[in-house]
Amino acid sequence: MSGAPALEVDLQVTVGRGASVFTVEARFSLPAGVLVLFGPSGAGKTVTLRAIAGLIRPKRGSVRLAGEALDDGMRGVHVPAERRRIGYVPQDQALFPHLDVLGNVVFGLPRAERKKPGPATLALLDELGLSALRGARVDALSGGERQRVALARALAAEPRLLLLDEPLSALDRAARFSIGRSLREALARRSLPAVLVTHDAEEAAAFGDVFVQFERGKPARELPREVVLGEKGPCPHCGKP
Amino acid sequence: MESSTSFPILLSLRVAGLALLFVGPIGLAIALLQARVRYRLRGLVDALVLLPLVLPPSVVGYFLVVVFGRRGLLGRMLEEGLGVRLVFSPAGAALASAVVALPILVKTAQPSIEAVPSRLEDVARTLGLRPWEVVFRVTLPLAWRGVLAALVLGFARAIGEFGATLMLAGNIPGRTNTMPVEIFSAFQEGDDARAGLYVIVLSGISVVVVLVAGLLGPKEGRAPA
Known part of the structure; x- marks a missing residue:
């Protein structure tokens, strides 16, 4: 391992066309752990996440993962999404409706592994509590189960970084708690750095090591946790200050 | 041979099949391009694809003769390079059918491709799939109803082609007398x-096609397989 931070981002991304063009500027760095992109909707959090995934090409700036340049406007570097090994769990999970739970989880694996899932896949299903659901249709799943499948699908491809867009926001309280715990454990077990988008202060506090605040029309800034969270006190889930 | 009753039927099936083999992949590629890529000449390509639908078939045929005829630029290259002559040949009939089938193919397939949420394609790419793998493992499996409907309608349009076929392939009994052409000459006689x-x-083929396309058509709430 080099001493480089897990993720370094210094971006200017322009999205939209015609009258609805807007530009997002973000600059932050994550030594390790979970970085939280925090702020109201429409402030550019998801755009930033998609740029890190390589799905949008930034107008200028750079994205570095463990020191490796994935985007570098100055040198014309833009590694395509399929070669970044960055897992992405979008807000609506985007499960493949033509495949069952197992088909979704193994989607990013080589053909042999898709035909006959090996021990790593079975262990992953077990880890996320999906073993009993492996043959289920994804449109028959609850919100929490969908989130678990999306998480398993991203983890199965052994990403170097995980991007999560509002992973808990659509869930009820019980599901938030159990998925939140599975997620934290999954990241810790793999020492996997993650970027998590949320507009929820409680969720931010529960996960974050580093906080970046997004506001409409302003460049996103890295801020101390107390400032971002408005000095909310300890998190009710994990007891972190 | 030329008076055989079944010849025009078999020829028409062969010509339409060949046309579909040729225009199917091209039409689907154009539909994918138009549905998913925003580029400068998109509007122009859209208009060009629709052109065979709007132009009188005899005009389409005339253009084809100009380009693919024995003195046409591509016609000469094909004949000298590959020894393929399109005028007055079944291959010419297939080309004419392919051109007139293109608009209905693209315009039927395109909305079903557009209806596939692009978020699914995005996730597939982050899972390591190259763009062409995304097409075969996400886009087409989810758009299959519309794509199949497009191919079926394209086949029907190809097998019924008359005007452009007559201009490019002529009406040679036992060689290029497809069913529509044969109807015209039998009626004349x-x-x-x-x-x-x-x-x-x-008419039977058309009724079957309309029924099949109806079955494949958009369902309430888009339920892929």
Whole structure:
């Protein structure tokens, strides 16, 4: 391992066309752990996440993962999404409706592994509590189960970084708690750095090591946790200050 | 041979099949391009694809003769390079059919491709799939109804092609007399029984096609397989 931070981002991304063009500027760095992109909707959090995934090409700036340049406007570097090994769990999970739970989880694996899932896949299903659901249709799943499948699908491809867009926001309280715990454990077990988008202060506090605040029309800034969270006190889930 | 009753039926099936083999992949590629990529000449390509639908078939045929005829630029290259002559040949009939089938193919397939949420394609790419793998493992499996409907309608349009086929491939009994062409000549000769037979066959094919396309058409709430 080099001493480089897990993720370094210094971006200017322009999205939209015609009258609805807007530009997002973000600059932050994550030594390790979970970085939280925090702020109201429409402030550019998801755009930033998609740029890190390589799905949008930034107008200028750079994205570095463990020191490796994935985007570098100055040198014309833009590694395509399929070669970044960055897992992405979008807000609506985007499960493949033509495949069952197992088909979704193994989607990013080589053909042999898709035909006959090996021990790593079975262990992953077990880890996320999906073993009993492996043959289920994804449109028959609850919100929490969908989130678990999306998480398993991203983890199965052994990403170097995980991007999560509002992973808990659509869930009820019980599901938030159990998925939140599975997620934290999954990241810790793999020492996997993650970027998590949320507009929820409680969720931010529960996960974050580093906080970046997004506001409409302003460049996103890295801020101390107390400032971002408005000095909310300890998190009710994990007891972190 | 040329008086054989079944010849025009088999020829038409062969010509439409060949046309579909040729225009199917091209039409689907154009539909994918138009549905998913925003580029400068998109509007122009859209208009060009629609052109064979709007132009009179004889005009399409005329253009084809100009380009693919023995003195046409591509026609000469094909004949000298590959020894393929399109004028007055079944291959010419297939080309004419392919051109007139293109608009209906693209315009039927495109909305079903657009209806596939692009978020699914995005996730597939982050899972390591190259763009062409995304097409075959996400886009087409989810858009299959519309794509199949497009191919079926394209086949029907190809098998019924008359004007452009007549211009490029002519009406050579036992060689290029497809069913629509044969209906016209039988009718001219007053052979109503012969014309009627092909009218019934083509009408039957069209009815089946319309029914199949209807079954494949958009369902309430888009339910892929």
